[in-house]
Amino acid sequence: MGFLARFLEPDVRRHLLEVEGEVVVDEVRKHWAATLWWYVLIALSGVFFVLMIPAGNYFWAPLTVGLLAFCIGMWKCHVAHMDRFVITNMRVFRIHGVFNQHLATMPMTRILDISLTQSLEGQLLGYGHFVFESAAQDQGLKEIRFVGRPEERDLTIQRVIQRAGLRKTMQLDQTHF
Template identity: 60%
Template sequence: MLRTLRRFVDPEVDRHLLASEGEFIIDEVVKHWWTLVLPICGLAASVVCFLAMIVTGAAWWLFLLLGLVIDVWAVVRMFRVHMDRFVITNMRVFRVHGVFNQHLATMPMTRILDISVEQPFLGRLLGFGHFIFESAAQDQGLRVIRYVGRPEQRDLIIQRVIQMAGLRTNLAHPR
């Protein structure tokens, strides 16, 4: 029972590894803290609604209902952020996300043709960006990964894994 419950509160990325093939996690990426700002503002707004109940008289129940709706929205949004993981292994990259229905998208390192890192102005200030993967497949389940913290460093990690696997030739030392 406890194991089943744990699957709903932890993304458990380890269970998606091909351990028998020697796959191991190099980096597990959680969403950047910026994705939690709006839900936290929602929680603050719900506190204001609850405080407004004191002075509104007969309409107190409207503020109670509004505060509860905002709380549920904020908690669900925060939980969705918690359950969204992007994982870099020695063999592939994959993303696990979803609260009730969990979705897994995988791309082997051999299929990655190009990685673009997009950093909007706010992302440059706060240290996040978005990954855009290009592969040989026309339609893929893993194309855009949003709100990746330290995107330049993570891009270098992926490039290093691809290089170490021998999937790309070393331009500095031709064979």
């Protein structure tokens, strides 16, 4: 991946421990609801551009506000696009940032508890927020917001943990049921 391409698309593959057999199970982009208001701001910039016509000699005022709204909206949408949550067969990690990239990793062995929160809007639109609890006091990967299909992603993580043999399966005695 070229130098300029790093600012347009996050390269999660370069963070994998391929020699150790690490593979991506799921790469999660932010749900579209995370950027909804930024798209509204971009659309609103068009209104300011139209307001340049009746502004006459003061056309520069709505032009400035429109350009500012458009640039802020586009930047925030791009920042959300560069935010990825990755589930591998060994760990979960989040990479985000455009110019300064931040990587937070948590091995599957350290995940003690996963909480899923879904607001009413989240239930209607299909997103939720994960909170990871681990034995560490201060962790870089605590909350992942605007995860699409969160129940599915939770089951994926639980399945990876189970298949890795990190949690024991309880054997039930079928005679009592």
